[in-house]
Amino acid sequence: MATRTDAPTRREQILKEAARLFAERGFHGVGVDEIGAAVGISGPGLYRHFPGKDAMLxxxxxxxxxxxxxxxxxRLKEVDGAAPEVVLDSLIEGHIDFALDDRPLITLHDRELDRLRDSDRKLVRxxxxxYVELWVGVVRALYAxxxxxxxxxxxxxxxxxxxxTPHLTRSGSLPGRATTAALLHRMARGAFAAAGSA
Incomplete structure (x- = not known):
């Protein structure tokens, strides 16, 4: 997600803590009271913001x-008309920001997507x-x-x-964010270059 300079709303705080707790202990391993305690409100107080855990997920x-x-x-608008390499670099940078800043959501997606109602799961897909098709267009512009x-x-x-990235912290301490981001970027570009030269 993009970095924000304004304070998060109570709803955003609830979602952030819910994501963290769900990722750590699983959707069914977390109660509404625990989410409320993490943001300093009573469990029942959460129902002013969400009808339940399913809605949060x-x-x-x-x-x-x-x-x-x-x-x-x-990002595509911001680099409109730029060389394909620049456009691809911009998309990679955006996804790396997500992968480093929103790791609980990656874990949550992997573990809990099937818990969504059919309509929500279809919307996610x-x-x-x-999102994939935007990338495909950019990759093919670079590797014709x-x-x-x-x-x-x-x-x-x-x-x-x-x-x-959620697995990186399990294997020990991460290098600094900038170092990790640069490494991921090089690896992503290397993977695309390998595909393009096959």
Whole structure:
């Protein structure tokens, strides 16, 4: 998600803590009272903001998919007319920001997507497909000989690489954020270059 300079709203605080707790202990391992305690309100007080945990989960997963898509579209506007390398670098930077700053949401998506109602799960998948297709277009602009299916496979592979960040902290301390971001960026560009030269 984009870095904000204004204070988060109570609703945003609730979602952030819910994401952290769900990622740590699983959706069913966390009670409403615990989420409330994490933000300094009573469990029942959460119902002024959300009808229940299911609604929090849906907002988290639909929300981040929508934010990634909106952010990518904004980045494409900002670099409109630039060389394909610049455009791809911008998309990679945006996804790295998400992968480093919103790691609980990656874990949550991997573990809990199937808990969403069908309509919410379909919306997440629809937003994700649109996000992937933006990347596919940019990758093919840079690597013209890459077929559409191959470009799509490369994009999914790079997402797998970038979205591995929740596992990094389990293997020890991370290097600094800038160092990690630069490493991920080089690896993503290397993966696309390898796909483009195949």
């Amino acid at each position: 849906a907002e988290l997963l639909v929300g981040i998919s929508g934010q990634l898509l909106t952010g990518a579209k904004q 629809q937003l994700q497909r649109q 000989d890459l077929s559409e299916p191959a470009a799509r496979s490369a994009v999914h592979s790079v997402f797998g690489l970038l979205n591995s």
